[in-house]
Amino acid sequence: MKVINGGSMLNNLKIRSRLIAGFGAIVFFLVLIGALSLKNLKAQGDLMTEFHEHPFTVTNAIRSVDANVVRMHRSMKDVVLYARDAEDLEASLADIDASERIVYRDLALVRERFLGDKGKIDQIKESMDKWKQVRARTIELVRQGKIAESVAFHKNYARRIVAGIDSQVNEVLKFATGKAESFVQESQKNQRTIFAVTAILVLLAGALAVWTAFAITSSITAPLDQAVQAAERLSQGDVSVEIHSDAGDELGQLLRAMEKMVLSLRRMGETANQIALGDLDTEVVPASERDVFGLAMSNMVASLKRLAASADRIASGDLTIDVVPASPKDRLGNSFSQMTRNLRELSLEIRAVVNVLAGSAAEIMTTVSQLASSSAQTATSISETNATVQEIRQTTDLTSQKSRQVYESANRAVQVAKEGRESVSSAIDGMQGIDERMGFIAERIVNLSEQSQAIGEIIATVADLAEQSNLLAVNAAIEAAKAGEHGKGFAVVAQEVKNLATQSKQATSQVRNIIGQIQKATTAAVLATEQGSKAVEAGVKQSSEAGESIRVLASSIEESSNATLQIVTSTQEQAIGMDQIAIAIHSINQASDQNVEGSRQIEAAARNLYELNQKLQALVSGYKVA
Amino acid sequence: MAAGKIDWDDLIKRQEKTFAAAGGGAIAPEKEQAVLRERARLLAQRPEKYRDPAESIDALVFVLSGESYAVESAYVLETLPLGDFTPLFCTPPFVLGVTNLRGRIVSIVDLRRFFDLPAIGLSDLNRVVLVSNGSMEFGILADAIVGMRSLDKGSLKPPPETFTGIREEFVAGVSAERLALLDLGRIMTDPRIVVHEEVA
Incomplete structure (x- = not known):
């Protein structure tokens, strides 16, 4: 597929070396720029020092010379x-002496530093020497007091010499100033150059850094x-990757390393594919001792080979082998063993079945011969059956007559049951009338009881009155006793009244007894009527039940009447059926003849079955079981 | 129904007979005659013997706890049924209470308690014998009033040994029929019958 080609030099380097090389180049450029800058700084400093030592010092000294010459000249005038x-x-x-010393010192300095023609300085010095003579002469003249001469002398010589010095200075x-200007120009030129070089170097370093970064990153990430x-x-199982x-x-x-792994996986895949296609001749060699996948494949092939060998033996009829499963979870092994x-069991069973079959075939043969003889018996039986059917036909006609009679009597019974139901309902009405009378009687008896x-x-x-009369009689007797002899007659009357009262009391108690008996009798009568009423109720209920029974009986009779009707029609159908049976028996007779023929054929078939069984026995014995 | 056929004619006849007997109202003549004859016979009897009034005592006989007692008729004012009475507080147990007799307030004494006899309780048949000696008047509770009786003084005997305690003191004598004649004069003068109590 996609070929990864890391052919460049960069890709052959180790990543560490690559990083070191990249960063080293950048650092090198930075050091170069720094050194260049330092060198330029140094050059600039040297230039400044030179500038200070030469044009600047010369200019200052020459100006000092000029000023002191002027001063001397002025002092001379003084x-x-x-x-x-x-x-x-x-x-x-x-x-004047002080200025003169300064002039000579400065002139010596200028002579030392002056970059131009040193002869000019010597000329200035000669002029100064001249002026010194002039000065000495003038001072001498002054000391001699010859002022006018000195003025003229000074006027003639000094002025000339000073003018000459001035022009020389x-x-x-002028030369020194020109020299300074040339210095400045040179310095500016130098700076421009350095700026340009540094800028170029910086740009170069930046470009290099960017290029290095891109190159290294892409060389790692790609x-x-x-x-x-x-x-x-690979994680999706695609081993075709190149x-x-x-x-x-x-x-x-x-x-x-990945390439090796892919190759190994591809080999394994191809081997597994071959195994899956049933090719067990492939040799699986594990890549190493720790190649779990390879070892597993090798074990699997070995196990499959063992099973294949077992299967070969089973195919050749040897069932004595015992397949030992590789592990308790070995489904194939277990299935094979099972x-x-x-x-083995099937073969044994088939052997037993074949034996049984042999016996059965023999039995079938005997049975068939029996069947042939019984067919002949059947034929005679059928002719007897035919005679019986004729008798049944006559009986059926008789049955038809009888059932018609039963039907008519059932109809009469239904009529009687209807009448019976009507009488029962009138009995129930009568009993209900009795019940009402009973209630009336009970009510009357209760009324009597109340009275x-x-x-x-x-x-x-x-009784109360009798009691009071008794007391009154006693009181009367008391009064009579109080009256003494005159009350004797009254005492008798009182006694008589007392006797009457006592009798009245006895009579009342008798009446009370009688009333008690009447009450008992009425209670008994009420109870009796109640029982009568209940008896009537029971009678009504029983009558209703009787009515219901009669109704059920009527319906039963009606049903049996219908049933009888059906019997009548059925017997007629039966008669027709009997005729048909006679025809059928004739057919059976013919069929019986055919049966005899058929049993002969069955006999031949049973013989074939016996031969077949012999062959089966020979086949089963080809399997080794033990 | 179980007893067979009912003889309705006989029943109706019996009923008519009974109705006639009840509707006649009057007692049958022969029965009425018998009653009248019996009465005449009783009235025609003479007393066994004539008694000397001085030798006999007229007494009222009454029953108390099954025993017959008699009081002299001279003390007796009248007999009356026991009506409503009002129990009195702060009185001895033998005072049953007071009752209103035609406007008079009369105290009632239970002699059974006074004599320490067994009480059989009150009933509608209880009677009161109103007695008086002229100065004092009270009612004696009796179970029943028997009637007037004339007692022969000579026939009275002293109370037997069975009469003990307070009862013995107030029995004047016992007749041959074991009728105890109470000495009412003595009872009425006895301080024990007089109720005098003060409540602080």
């Missing part, structure tokens, strides 16, 4: 003009992307 004052003269002379100054894509496809790398770095090693066991109760109350009053 000397000439104010020579009378000795003090002034001496001060001016000291001043100006020439030197192979990694390839590896990731390949691993992704990986190739010539690079010498770690990524190259990784890709080559299969051989089952086949005798009223009599009892009256009797109680009478």
Whole structure:
């Protein structure tokens, strides 16, 4: 597929070396730029020092010379003009001497530093020497007091010499200034150059850094992307991925290792495919001792080969082998073991069945011969049956007559049951009338009982009256006794009244007894009527039940009447059926003849079956079971 | 129904007979005659012997706890049925209470309690014998009043040994029929019958 080609030089380097090389180049450029800058700084500093030592010092010194010459000249004028004052003269002379020393010192400095023609400086010095003679002459004249001469002398010589010095100084100054300007120009030129060089170098370093970063990153990520894509496809089981790398770095090693892995997987896949197609001749060699996949494949092939060998033996009829499963979870092994066991049992069973079959075939043969003889018996039986059917036909006609009679009597019974139901309902009405009468009687008896109760109350009053009469009689006797002899007759009357009262009381108690008996009798009568009423109720109920029974009986009779009707029609149909049976028996007779023929054929078939069984026995004995 | 056929004619006849007997109202003549004859016979009897009034005592006989007692008729005012009475507080147990007799307030004494006899309780048949000696008047509770009886003084005997306690003191004598004649004069003058109690 996609060929990963890391052919460039960069890809052959180790990643560490690659990183070191890239960063080293950038650092080198930075150091170069720094050194260049330092060198330029140094050059600039040297230029400044030179500038300071030469044009600048010369210019300053020559100006100092010029100023001191002027000062000396002015002091000389003072000397000439104010020579009378000795003090002034001496001060001016000291001043002149000081300036003169400065001029000579400066001139020596200029001579040393001046870059132009040193002859010009010597000329200035000669002029100064000249002026010194002039000065000395003038001062001598002054000291001699010859002022006018000194003025003229000074006027003639000094002015000329000073003018000459002045022009010489100006020439030197002019040269020095020109020299300084040339210095500045050179410095500016140098700076421009350095700026340009530095800028170029910086740009170069930046470009180099960017290029290095891109190059290194792409050299690492590109192979990694390839590896990731390949691993992704491998994880989905696609072993057709092509990986190739010539690079010498770690990524190259990784890709080559992956390539090996893919090749190994592809080989394994092809081997597994062959095994799946049933080719067990493939030899699986594990890549190493720790190649779990390879070892498993090798074990699987060995196990399959063992099973195949067992299957070959079973196919050749040897059922004595015992397949030992590789593990308790070995489904195929277990199934194989189970299969051989089952086949053994099956073979044994078939052997037993064949034996049984042999016996059965013999039995069938005997049975068939019996069948042939019984067919003949059947034929005679059928003719007897034919005569019986004729008799049944006559009986059926008789049955038809009888059942018609039964039907008519059942109809009469239905009529009677209807009348019976009507009488029962009228009996129920009569009994209900009795029940009403009974209620009336009970009510009357209760009324009588209530009236005798009223009599009892009256009797109680009478008894009370008798009691009071008794007391009154006693009181009367008491009064009679009090009256003495005159009350004797009254005492008798009182006694008589007392006797009457006592009799009345006895009578009331008798009446009360009688009333009690009447009450008992009425209670008994009421109870009796109640029982009568209940008896009537029971009678009504029983009558209703009787009516219901009669109704059920009527319906039963009606049903049996219908049934009888059906019997009548059935017997007619039966008669027709009997005729048909006679025809059928004739057919049976013919069939019986055919049966005899058929049993002969069955006999031949049974013989064939016996021969077949012999062959089967020979086949089964081909299987070794033990 | 179980007893066979009912003889309705006989039943109706019996009923008519009974109705006639009841509707006649009057007692049968022969029965009436018999009653009248019996009465005449009783009235025609003479007393066994004539008694000297001085030798006999007229007494009222009454029953108390199954025993017959008699009081002299001279003390007796009248007999009356026991009506409503009002029990009195702070009285001895033998005072049953007071009752209103035609406007008079009369106290009632239960002699059974006074004599320590067994009480058989009150009933509608209880009677009161109203007695008086002129100064004092009270009612004696009796189970039943028997009637007037004339007692022969000579025939009275002293109370037997069975009469004990307080009863013995107030029995004047016992007749041949074991009728105890109470000495009412003595009872009425006895301080024990007089109720005098003060409640603080």
